[in-house]
Amino acid sequence: MNSELRQLIKRRGFYFLSQESYGGSAGFYTYGPEGASLKANIEDAWRRQFKQKESNMEIDSPTIMKEAVFDASGHTETFDDMIIECGKCGEQHRADHLVEDNTEIDEAEAFAAEKIEEIIEDENIQCPSCGASLSGIKVNDFNLMFETSIGPGDAERGFLRPETAQGIFVEFPRLKEYARNDFPFGVVQIGRSYRNEISPRGGLSRVREFTQAELENFILPGQDPDISDVEDVELRLYSRKLQDEGAEPAEMTVKESLEKDVVASEWVAYYLGVAQRWYERIGVDPERLRFRQHQEDELSHYASDCWDAETDVGHEEKDWLEITGFAFRGCHDVKQHHNHSNEDYRVFREYDEPKEIEVKDISPDMSYFGPEFGDQAGKVIEKLEELVEDSPEVFEQETIEIEVSGEEIEVPSEKAGFSQRTEEKDGEKVFPQVVEPSFGVDRIFYSILVHSFEQDEVDGEERNVLRLEREVAPVEVAVMPLMDKDGLGEKAEEIRDELQEAGFRVDYDDSGSIGRRYRRQDEVGTPYCVTVDYETLEDEDVTLRDRDSTEQQRVEIGSLAEKLGE
Template sequence: MYCLLPVRQELCKRRFFYRQASDIYGGVAGFYTYGPPGSAVKNNIISLWRQTFVISEHLLEIEDSCIMQHSVLKASGHVDRFNDFMVKDVKDESKFFRADKLLEEVMEAKLQTPGIADAQRHEYTTVRNQADAYSQKEMWEIFQKYEIKSPETGNDLSEPYEFNLMFPTPIGPGGYLQGYLRPETAQGIFLNYKFCLEQNSNRLPFGVAQVGRSFRNEIAPRAGLTRQREFTQAEIEYFVNPKQKDHPKFASVESTVLILFHADAQLNAKDPVKMTVGEAVRSGLINNETLGYFIVKTWQFLVSIGLKKEYIRFRQHLPTEMAHYACDCWDAEIFGSYGWLECVGIADRSAFDLTAHANAAKCDLQYKESLEKPFEREVLILTKKSGVDIMKAFKKDGKMVKEFIEAQPQEELECVAKKLETGDAEVQVDGRSFTLTKGLAVFERKKEKVTVNAFTPGVIEPSFGIDRIFSMLLEHVYSARPKDDKEDDKQTRGVLSFAASSAPYKCVILPLDQRIARDKRYLQMLDSFTRELCEQGLSFTSDESNATIGRRYARNDELGVPFAVTFDFETMEDSSVTLRERDTMWQIRLPLSLLGELLRCLCKGSESWQSAFQRFPHKKNSNEEFRKD
C-alpha cells in the first residue's frame, strides 16, 4: 500500500474531497466539510452499504431525530456511562488528552526502541492492546509506572477523570427540558422496535437499519476524519430469538477465510490468525452464526468498495472492555497511516437495550410467539391486597413500585419471595432503592394457561463508521506515478484507483482542444451523450480547459475518475470517440452510440476492461495507432 500521509492530505484538500468546516474562520477541531468529489464518494459508499445490507438482507430502514430527550439516554446508560478518561497538563490546563490514546502512543513509541528485550516487547504490546480496557484506578497506576508526561510540554499530568462525551442542548424556549445530540443512531431503532415489528408482520428474526449523523464531544479530535465530533453512522439492529441465533444463510459464507485477532492472542501478545468463519463459530471463538454471518457480510462490503483484503482484520473485544450485557463483540479494523483503525463494530448486545427502555418507559417490548400446544404452569404473583398496600406505603411512588414488581420475570420474583421469608428485600426502581417487608409484599401461586412464549429479543448490531471507512478507502486506493517518462522529471502525480462503483464520477468528457469545444457538431453530440448518461444513472464531469490532454487526464486520475472520453477531429467525421481507462492508461476506439451501454456495463461490473479492450480497436501507448487483434 502506497500512502504518504501528507501527500494524500494535500491532495484531498487541494481537490476538495474534504477540508475543515468553517475554514475561512479558522475552523474548529473535529468538524469537516465534504467537497463535491468527497460527497459523491461518501454517498456511493452509503449507497453500496444499502445495497449490501438493506436490500440484500431485506432490512427495514428508519430515520429518527438527531436530538433525544434526557430520559431516553438515561435509560440507555449514556448519561451515566458514556465517558472517556481524560488527563490534563497540571501546569497548562488548556491542554487535555484522552488517556487511552495517549497510553497507546507511549507504548507504540517504546516498541520502536531498538534492541528491547522480548519480555519488554510483550509487556508494551499487552498494555497497548488493552489501553481502552483499564479502569480509572488501573489507568492512573499505569501512567505512574511509566512516568507518562504531557507530550506537548513534558509537564506532569493529572489523575484520569471521567468526561461525558454527549453534547447537551435545552429543548424549547424555556430550556427546562434537557436534551442531547444523539451519540449513536442505534437508540432510535430501539425506540421504534415495536412499530417496526408490526411492519414486519410480527415475525422474528428481522433487522432495522438507520444512516445518519451522530455527535460526540471528543476530548482531542485529530487524525483527520478518524476522530470527529460530528460523524456519519450506518447501523443495523438485527432482532433474534436469544435461544435461536443460527442464520439461514450461514452455510453460504462459512468457508470465508478471515484474519481474526481473538482476545487470547491480544492478551498474550500473539499474532492474529487466519481462519474460516465456520471454524470460528464451531469452536466458540465467534459466539453464534448470526454474528459470524454479519462479520462476513461486513468483510464483503469493505472489499467491494475497494479496500484491500490483506489490510482488513477482525479484533475481538477483551473481557475487560466488553459491556457487561454483551455476549461477544468484534471490530473490523483497517490498516492505514494511523495503524489499525476500528471502522466497524459487530456486537451481540443481548436484550439489554430493549429491556432498559421497556422498564424506563413502562412499555411492553416483549415478542410474543404463539404456541402450537398451550400448557399450564404455576406462577408467582403479587396478591391484590399487597398491591394496594404497596401503593399506600410508598405514596406517590407506590404505583411505580407496584408495576415494577408485577413486570419482573418469574426468576426475579422467586428471589424476592425467598428473601422475604427471612427478612426484608430491596428493589431498585428508576435508580432508587425501596424496601419491601415481609408483611407488605405477599405473593401467591396460581396456575395459568400459557398460549404464547414471551421473550425480549436479543440484538446483533453491526455499526459502521462511514467517515473512517471513507478515510481508509482514500489511503488504500492512492498511488503515485511519474509525470512522464523523462528521466530528469522527478515530479509525481497522485492517482486514486477507486472501484467504478465508489468513484465520484464514472467518466470525464474531454474535447481534444478548444476548436473541438466550440464546434457545433461536438455540442450536439455532447448533449445527446450526456442525456444518455443521465438516463443510465452514470455521473460525469467535463474539462474543457486549455491544458493539454495529458495534463487533463492526470487531473482526473487524481479525482479517481475511472474512464475518460475524448472527442477529437475524427469524432467530427465518424462519431467515434476514444475511451481511456485510468489505471492501465490503455485506450479503445468505438462509436459514440455504443459508449453509454459499455460504460454502464463497465461500472456495473458485468463487463471487464480487458474484455472491452479486446472487443474494440485499442492501443496501450499514446504513440501507437489503434489496432484490433
C-alpha cells in the first residue's frame, strides 16, 4: 500500500488502530464511518451471492465456545504458530516470519520447527528488536486461541472461536432437520473470529480480531454440482506443478480445469467460478487475482484439495495476500463431533433399491466392562465402535489394543461381542462430506481499497480517487446545493429525501466550494454527485456528475431516480 492511500484511509475514516488514546493495541482496528459502511456493503454483497443466489441458510452462533468443542475439532492441540524468544532482550517473534523476512523462502509456515531452527542458525538470523543472534534458540509452539472462563468461581473453560466454521458444525444435527435431510444443503455465517497472533503486521492483513464469511456445504458421497453456469468463467490457476517450476499461473476456464485435472474436486472448481465472478463484481482487479493450490505439506490432514484466492496488494512489487480458502474437508469435521459429542452426525441415505449389506456390530459384555473400566467403560466401548467401522479385522485377534485418555488398554476380543451378518437394507447411515469456501472479509476490504485507488489529474489538479464499485461504495450518490442559500439547500434536502426513499445510499454535502466537495466525494468512492443550482429552481433539472469520467449532464429531477437506477 502506498503512502497516499494510507493517509487517505486514516484521514477519511476507513479504519485506524484501535484504542490509540491508550497507546493502541497491535492487531485490533476500528472501522470508521466510511469503512464500516464499505465493510457492511461487502458483507451484504456476499450474502446476496452465497446465501440468496446459492439458496443457503444462515445462522449466527456465539463467539465463545466451550473447550470440548475445540478438543473435538483439534484446535486445542494443533492450532499453533512457531514462536522464538530472544535470549538478550526477551522479545518474542513469529519464527517462520523471521525466516521469510530474511531469506528468499516464501512459505516457511509449512516447515517443521526443527527446520526453522536450522535455517535461523545457517542464515544467522538476528532479533529485529535488539540485533542479537537467534542461533541455537529453541522454536516452540504457541496456541493462537484466546482463552476465557464461562461462569464464576470454578468456571468452565472456554475459548473465543478461531473460526466461524465450528459454530456451524456443532449445530449440524439440528440443521440437517431444518434442511429436511435434503442434500446437498449449505449453511453460511458471517461473524467475528479471534486469533492471538504472535506478531500482527501489515495492517488488516494480519490481525487478532477479524470477520469471516464462511459457507459449509454438506453433500453426500457421489453428489456433484451443476457447473454449467460457471463452466466458462476464466480463472488464473497457480497449481503445485507451476509453483514448483517457478512458472506463471495458467489461465483456463472452470471446465478446462476439471478436464485437465488441475482442480481435483468439481465442488471446489464450481466455487472458484462463483467467487471469481463475485470478486470482479465488488471491485477486485482480475489482473491482480489468482488461485493458488496448497502444496502437499500445506494441506490439512483431512483436506483432499485446497486452493487459496490471493490478491496482489503490493505497490511497486507483487505482494500476494490470501483472501479466501476453498477446501474439500471430507467428513472429518462431522465425524469428529460425532465421536466426541452425544449426537449422531450421520444421515440416512436411501438406496434406489434394497441391497444385501454385510453388517458389522459389537455387543459388549457389560458385566465385564463395568467392573473392569469403571467410569472409562463408555469411552472404551466408543473406541471399539470406531474400530468396527474403520478396522473390523482387529476383532479377529485375541486381544484388542486401544488408547483411551492417553492410556493404552487391552480388551479381550470375546468380551466385545463382535459379529457380522448379512441383512437386506433400504439405505444406510453415512457421514456427509463438507466443501468450505472461507472468506476473510477484512482482507477483501483491504484488497478492494488497494485495487480501486488511483491518482489522476482533473482541471490541472492532482486527484485521489477510489473507483469503488457501486454495489459496495459507502455512498452511491451525494446531493449538494451550489450554495446553501436562496432555497437551494431546501431543494437539495428534498431531493436527498426522495432518493433515500427510493433506496439509494445518499450523502448530503454543503460544506466548502463545489470543486472541493467533488474531490471529497471522489476520495471516498462516491460514484455520482447531484448538484442543485439556480437553474434547478427554474427548470427542475440538476447536474449529475460521474466520478470516473467527471462528465456532467443535466437530468430532470423527476427522472433522477430512474437514471441512477440504470
